Amino acid sequence: MKLIVVSNRLPITVVYRDGKVEFREAVGGLATAINSFLRATEGGRGLGFTKVLWVGWSGVKAELETDEVESELRERGLIPVSLSAEEVELFYEGFCNSTLWPLFHGFTVYTVFERRFWDTYVRVNKKYAEAVASIAKPGDIVWIHDYHLMLMPAFLRQLLPDLAVGFFLHIPFPPAEIYQLMPPTWRNTLLEGVLAADLVGFHTYEYVSNFLRAVAKFLGYRAESGIVRVGRRRVRVGAYPIGIDYAFFHDSSQRAEVAAEIDKLRQRLRGLKIVFSIDRLDYTKGVLNRLKAWERFLKEHPQWRGRAVFVLVVVPSRVGVPQYEAMKREIEREVGRINGELGEVDWTPVVYISRFIPTPTLLALYNIADVALITPLRDGMNLVAKEYVASRRNCTGVLILSETAGASHELLEALIVNPNDESSVAEAIARALEMDLQEQCRRIKAMQKRLSQHDVVKWAAELIHATALAYAENREAAYT
Ligand code: G6P
16 A cells, blocks of 8 residues: 655755756655655664655746656656646645645735636646546545645546545644635535545644634535534544654754764854754744843843854755845844844844755754744744754753744743734743753753654554544445
């Protein structure tokens, strides 16, 4: 039996630089999680699959793709779906990242409703379904990920009815009043599209109940104990909070390349306390609010000037979407202003890195940061928060976390803040830097216990098992 993972983007992104092809790890929670799952289960074999294939986009426009790149990807079990330049613009940058992404995160003023975006979204979802249908056999399990592919379960069912299909949304599902802003045919078709799966998963109960309310309000289907009846089919809908590869992070400081990086960074940062964050460049991540809170903290607690530094890593993302470009410029302006107004010849308040950082450097930063300042305005889950906690092998460190991130439902011992409440975030930074070691350890330990018990393998195994079960029930119902 095969497992076919489907997501808009493959875990490897192809980049052309100076006439050469580079294969880079894709960034973001989805790719990180499924990659961790595959690493920890020896490519799915640990769960009894004969093969795992991953279907998705390679990150380059079809016009630039070459046969060599395609065969190299296929050798790694990655099946590329081509997107033309027009599809990248109207599907990926358009409906996915200018309609669904802002709307589902509650950024209604950024949301664009364009007919051309929608038409291309429908067409591209069909294309992904066809790509999967060409390699799937009855009885295989197909695991579809995220907002790019909400119509895919329905298209796939039409092509191959005998497949177990699971759908997981990695971003929030918004309250029905926000979802209602979407034109009626689109919003109904999207819900029907998702409900063609046997199992539909979300990160939190809040998103599950938002989804079920939308399904009741717009389609008239009621749910009972997490099951929606659609004709003769029963669709299971549930909360499955994603986990991380706990051991990988917890043991990271034991690896030579990470240990070397830790030593190097410690020397360079000369005894400064380190406050750290890393995000994709995205308006949902609240980077500007975070910078303002850091500035306020330094003004209200001047004794920390010259003794603490904020290492802010922002990885480029979705450069073709206008809001992302604008955000980058605003962040740069703010960092420059704060460093200019508060910095000293021998101290820079914000160390700003606006590019991808290698994994050993990231792991070293998790290990040496005294505080992780994770304050998104809205975030489906946020794996950085979990990875930081897991990395704290010596039981120190403080996590400051937004109540608006899905992870706050599990990481209860973090200092929980509202990202728009600047003075509370500033106070939380002061409290974190002054927290005694005993309290740090008590909080970290409690969170680590939960993270180690619910790791990414457990998450994936539970979802896959529940999908297979839901499919078996539906199949039985269809033949009786
Ligand atoms: C979020 C989404 C993922 C996406 C990632 C990176 O985590 O949930 O589906 O892959 O961001 O964004 P990108 O647009 O570069 O794929």
